Amino acid sequence: MTDRILAVVTLNMDIVAGGAPIFFARNQEEQVKMARYLARTLDAMVHDLENGVYIIVKH
Amino acid sequence: MEHYLGTIIAGTLAGTVARMVMLRLDYRQYPGYPHGYLSHLSLGFIASALGAVAIPAILKPDYTAVTFLALAASQFREIRGIERKTLEHLDENELVKRGSDYIEGIARTFEARNYLAMACALLTGIAYELGRAPAAIIMALLSIIFVRTFMAGETIGDICEVVPAKLWFKDSILMVENIGFINIGLKEIREKITAEGLAVLITPKNADARATIHDLGQRQAMAHTVTVLLGTKKDVDLPEFTPLARIDPDSGAVGLYAVPVERDIDALILAVKRTPVLESARSRPLKTQAGRMAAR
Numbered sequence: 451m452t453d454r455i456l457a458v459v460t461l462n463m464d465i466v467a468g469g470a471p472i473f474f475a476r477n478q479e480e481q482v483k484m485a486r487y488l489a490r491t492l493d494a495m496v497h498d499l500e501n502g503v504y505i506i507v508k509h
Numbered sequence: 510m511e512h513y514l515g516t517i518i519a520g521t522l523a524g525t526v527a528r529m530v531m532l533r534l535d536y537r538q539y540p541g542y543p544h545g546y547l548s549h550l551s552l553g554f555i556a557s558a559l560g561a562v563a564i565p566a567i568l569k570p571d572y573t574a575v576t577f578l579a580l581a582a583s584q585f586r587e588i589r590g591i592e593r594k595t596l597e598h599l600d601e602n603e604l605v606k607r608g609s610d611y612i613e614g615i616a617r618t619f620e621a622r623n624y625l626a627m628a629c630a631l632l633t634g635i636a637y638e639l640g641r642a643p644a645a646i647i648m649a650l651l652s653i654i655f656v657r658t659f660m661a662g663e664t665i666g667d668i669c670e671v672v673p674a675k676l677w678f679k680d681s682i683l684m685v686e687n688i689g690f691i692n693i694g695l696k697e698i699r700e701k702i703t704a705e706g707l708a709v710l711i712t713p714k715n716a717d718a719r720a721t722i723h724d725l726g727q728r729q730a731m732a733h734t735v736t737v738l739l740g741t742k743k744d745v746d747l748p749e750f751t752p753l754a755r756i757d758p759d760s761g762a763v764g765l766y767a768v769p770v771e772r773d774i775d776a777l778i779l780a781v782k783r784t785p786v787l788e789s790a791r792s793r794p795l796k797t798q799a800g801r802m803a804a805r
Contacts, residue, residue, distance in 0.1 A: 496694030498681040
C-alpha cells in the first residue's frame with residue numbers, strides 16, 4: 451500500500467495518461483492549490499516532476 | 510540452615526539492585542511508566558531470587574532443584590515476546606516509528622537484563638557462602654559495576670562523527686550537503702523547511718561503523734530518537750516533515766534531516782549521538798579478511 455501515486459495534477463493533458471486520477475489545472479496557481487488540497491485530503495505528499503506535472507504520492 | 514537465608518537474601522538483594530541500576534540506564538529506550546517500572550522490577554526480583562536459591566540448592570544437596578533455572582529461562586523468553594508485542598502495538602500509532610529492529614533490540618535487552626540480574630544474584634550467593642557478608646558486598650558491587658559499564662552498549666556518538674550540515678534545495682529536491690533526499694513539490698513547504706529544518710552529517714569512523722549506520726533499522730532508530738527528544742512538526746497530513754536519514758553512496762556518510770519543534774542544532778547532534786547502536790544493525794566487516802581488504 452505504500453509509495454502509490456494517488457493523483458496527477460497537470461497543466462498539460464498531452465503528457466499524462468494512465469491509471470491514477472488525472473486533474474487538469476488551467477494555470478500554475480490553480481495547480482498548486484489543487485495539489486495542496488489533494489495532498490492534505492489524502493495525507494500524502496506532493497512531488498514536482500518539473501515539467502508542469504505534480505504527482506500526489508502516499509508514502 | 511540459617512545461613513542459607515543469608516545467602517538467599519544477599520543474592521536477591523544484589524540482583525534486584527542490579528536490575529534497578531539497569532532500569533535507570535534505559536529510560537530513553539522505553540517510556541518510564543510507573544507500571545512498566547514496577548513490572549520490570551518485580552521480574553528482576555524473581556530472577557534474582559531464582560539465582561540466589563541455586564547455591565543453597567546445590568549445597569543441600571538437591572541438584573535437581575537447579576533445573577528451575579531452565580524454567581526461569583523460558584519464562585524470560587516469554588517476557589521478550591510480550592515486550593515485543595506491546596511495543597509493536599504502540600508503534601502503530603507513532604508518527605515516526607521505532608521500527609522493528611529497535612523494538613527487537615529493546616525486547617532482547619529486557620530479556621538479557623533478567624539473566625544479568627540472575628547471574629548477579631548467583632555470584633553474590635557464591636560469595637556469601639565462601640566469605641559471608643564482606644565477600645558478598647564486594648561481589649555485589651563488582652557485578653553491579655560490571656553490568657553498568659559493560660552492558661550499557663555503544664551509541665552512535667562512539668562510532669561516528671556528527672556535525673551540522675547544510676540543508677538546501679536543488680530545484681524541488683531536498684538536499685543535505687550533496688545527498689539528495691526527497692522531492693518536495695510545494696513551494697510553501699520548501700520555504701518552511703529551509704527556515705525551520707535542521708540537518709546533520711553522520712560520518713562513520715571506520716568500515717564497521719559504516720556498515721552499522723547503513724542499516725535501515727539503525728537509521729529509523731536515529732530518526733525516532735530525534736523525534737522523541739526534539740519533537741517534530743510532522744502530522745498525519747504533513748508527511749513532508751518526516752525525519753529522514755539517507756546515505757551518501759560515494760562517501761558512506763549518512764545525512765539526517767528533521768523539522769524539530771525545538772530548533773537547536775546542538776540538541777539534534779546530541780540526540781543523534783545518544784542513539785543506541787542496535788544489536789541487529791551492528792556488523793563487523795573489519796573482522797573478516799575480505800572486509801579489511803575492502804577497507805584499505
